[in-house]
Amino acid sequence: MISTNGSSSVVWTLDLHAYAGGTPDGTINTPGPAVLHAYDGATLQELYNSSQAGTRDKAGNALKFTSPTVANGHVYVGTANQLNVYGLLP
Numbered sequence: 406m407i408s409t410n411g412s413s414s415v416v417w418t419l420d421l422h423a424y425a426g427g428t429p430d431g432t433i434n435t436p437g438p439a440v441l442h443a444y445d446g447a448t449l450q451e452l453y454n455s456s457q458a459g460t461r462d463k464a465g466n467a468l469k470f471t472s473p474t475v476a477n478g479h480v481y482v483g484t485a486n487q488l489n490v491y492g493l494l495p
Contacts, residue, residue: 407446408475414446417473417480424469425485439467439484441491455491464489 406417423437441455441464455462465484474481480491 406473406475406480408480409446415452416444416446416449417475418442418444419467419471419473419482421467421469421471424467426469436466436485439464439471439482439489441473441480441482441489443480455489462491 408415408417418441420440420442423439424434425436427433438456441453441462442451443453444451455464464482465487468483468485471483478492482489482491
């Protein structure tokens, strides 16, 4: 997902390697959190990820084929057990 304010952009991605469910070889994954990453759209340098602030920004268990949604200054991430909403801190 890409968001922009007209002069700069942010590329949003999700790390879903710990998705809840089975693996291609028939085993079962141990579910773990999805990790939201934000990259500068011009340089692709990482600006933020949801695992860098301890448990404050930790998402719910990853769900395969999920993508972040950007709307009204927030990033929404659906997980296996909750909806996470990210935005600027007050």
